[in-house]
Amino acid sequence: xxxxxxxxxxxxxxxxxxxxxxxxxxxxxxxxxxxxxxxxxxxxxxxxxxxxxxxxxxxxxxxxxxxxxxxxxxxxxxxxxxxxxxxxxxxxxxxxxxxxxxxxxxxxxxxxxxxxxxxxxxxxxxxxxxxxxxxxxxxxxxxxxxxxxxxxxxxxxxxxxxxxxxxxxxxxxxxxxxxxxxxxxxxxxxxxxxxxx
Numbered sequence: 063x064x065x066x067x068x069x070x071x072x073x074x075x076x077x078x079x080x081x082x083x084x085x086x087x088x089x090x091x092x093x094x095x096x097x098x099x100x101x102x103x104x105x106x107x108x109x110x111x112x113x114x115x116x117x118x119x120x121x122x123x124x125x126x127x128x129x130x131x132x133x134x135x136x137x138x139x140x141x142x143x144x145x146x147x148x149x150x151x152x153x154x155x156x157x158x159x160x161x162x163x164x165x166x167x168x169x170x171x172x173x174x175x176x177x178x179x180x181x182x183x184x185x186x187x188x189x190x191x192x193x194x195x196x197x198x199x200x201x202x203x204x205x206x207x208x209x210x211x212x213x214x215x216x217x218x219x220x221x222x223x224x225x226x227x228x229x230x231x232x233x234x235x236x237x238x239x240x241x242x243x244x245x246x247x248x249x250x251x252x253x254x255x256x257x258x259x
Contacts, residue, residue, distance in 0.1 A: 071236040087257040109237050110258060112190050116200060116235050117254060119190070122147055129230030132204040134191060141165075141187045177233045193239050204229060205247045234249035 068202040102143055117234055119137050120130050126146060141147055143225035211224040232253055235244040 078153070093229060104189075105193075105239070106238050106242075108194040109239065110242060110256070112193070113200065113235050113237060114255070115165050116202070120149065120233055120235070120245075121254065122164070124230075130204045130233040131230060132202050132233070134200060136203050137202070138190055140185050186208055193237055195239045198238040201234075201238060203234050203236075205232040205249060207231065 116134070116137065119141050122144075123137060123140055124130050126140075126144065151163045154160065155162055190200070207228045209226045209228070211226075213221045213224065215221050232247050232250065233245045234247050236244070244256045244259055245254060246250065
C-alpha cells in the first residue's frame, strides 16, 4: 500500500506551534523568575538603605535632642532643615580626609537641593517615608518607661509618690513588607542594630 504524505503546510504549522510552546516555556521557566528575583533584590537593598538612613537620622536626632523620636515627619524635616545635619553632610574628617556624610546613595539617584540652593543629598529625603515595594510607611516607635519612687517618712506613712516618665531612650524602625528591623524597644544591646547585620 502506498501512502500519500501529508502536505508541507501541516508540518510547518506543527513546527510553528512547537516553536511558540518552547518560547513560552523559556519565558515562564527562566526569564520571569529571573526578573522577579532581581526586582525582589532591588526592593530589599533599597528598603534596607532607607532604613539605614532613618537610623542615621535617629542618631543625629538623639545627639541634638537627647532622645529618639517616633514621628517620621519630624525626622525627615530635621534631616532637611537642621544646620547641624547640613554641617555633618558637608563636613570632612580632618584626620582621615573622608566625608562625614552618614547618608550615601540610594539605588535610585535623586538629587535633593536644600532651601539654600546646595545639593546636600544624593537622594531625596522625602523617599525615607515609604518602602519601595508597597509604598507603605516605615514603622517607627520609641519606648516609654515609667519609674515610680515612693517617699516614706519615719513613721512609715507614705508622703508622696514620684513618677518619672522617660520617653525615647530606645527606638525601633520596622519594614512593613518583611521582617527587617533596626533597634529594639526592650534591649539596650540592640540599640542601633539592624536585624540583617
